[in-house]
Amino acid sequence: MLKQWIQEAKHTVIFTGAGMSTESGLPDFRSANQGLWRKKNPSKIASTDALNNNVEEFIAFYRQRVLGVKEYKPHKGHHILADWERKGIIQSIITQNVDGFHQLAGSARVAELHGTLQKLHCQVCGREYDSTEYVHKDYHCECGGILRPNVVLFGESLPEEAFQLALQDTEKSDLFIVLGSSLSVTPANQFPLIAKENGAKLVIVNQEETQMDLYADKVIRNKKIGELLQELDQEIRVK
Numbered sequence: 001m002l003k004q005w006i007q008e009a010k011h012t013v014i015f016t017g018a019g020m021s022t023e024s025g026l027p028d029f030r031s032a033n034q035g036l037w038r039k040k041n042p043s044k045i046a047s048t049d050a051l052n053n054n055v056e057e058f059i060a061f062y063r064q065r066v067l068g069v070k071e072y073k074p075h076k077g078h079h080i081l082a083d084w085e086r087k088g089i090i091q092s093i094i095t096q097n098v099d100g101f102h103q104l105a106g107s108a109r110v111a112e113l114h115g116t117l118q119k120l121h122c123q124v125c126g127r128e129y130d131s132t133e134y135v136h137k138d139y140h141c142e143c144g145g146i147l148r149p150n151v152v153l154f155g156e157s158l159p160e161e162a163f164q165l166a167l168q169d170t171e172k173s174d175l176f177i178v179l180g181s182s183l184s185v186t187p188a189n190q191f192p193l194i195a196k197e198n199g200a201k202l203v204i205v206n207q208e209e210t211q212m213d214l215y216a217d218k219v220i221r222n223k224k225i226g227e228l229l230q231e232l233d234q235e236i237r238v239k
């Protein structure tokens, strides 16, 4: 049935969370066994407070995650989504992920709601660096300011441009597919609801229950995302 919906839809939006990248080797946040927030309190580590008052731990945590996105790669599922965009099967991706894997796999229209770990900027002068700077163990700008990743920290607002792009595509969508998100963080988790309110069909592909399952037209829990995308890719002919 999902195959038909994808083939019949006029404007399909894919909304991804950390579950899209676990098959690349990156841990997610809230999975029962491996989630990052099972070991660390996010507000203590991924916040402006941590950056200002606990900088060593903040840098150590983000250096680890930057190393992860440099070491691991997009998986087949990311490449299938990029291929589907080129074929006009899907129109855009909204992602909460900061690994940059959709763009690395070739997706063009990607709204990064929570920013990216691929870039850093100086807290003081705003100068931007590639995040390999963190790998070289230093985290100071030439001006002496501290370098932080271009991610949205808890307590910060989302980047306006990405938010507007996501809102535009969500309002146009007639099929909205969530891949690998617990949908527990606002305002990102409002997009599936906005799509639904605009008459779109909502599909949630997630191994665990999410807060928005009750609004979904279809919930797929018994399949990993990579496996599902490969199966669908086999079945779908170009529209």
Ligand code: APR
Pocket: 016, 017, 018, 019, 020, 022, 023, 028, 029, 030, 031, 035, 042, 096, 097, 114, 179, 180, 181, 182, 183, 184, 185, 205, 206, 207, 208, 209, 223, 224, 225, 226
């Ligand atoms: N296939 C299907 N589902 C999966 C897979 C997989 N291969 N791997 C993990 N999942 C599911 C997990 O069951 C989990 O419910 O993906 C979901 C990921 O949820 P979270 O770990 O909460 O990640 P996410 O929803 O992206 O978190 C949102 O929280 O900490 C902030 O800014 C951070 O962007 C992040 C936001």
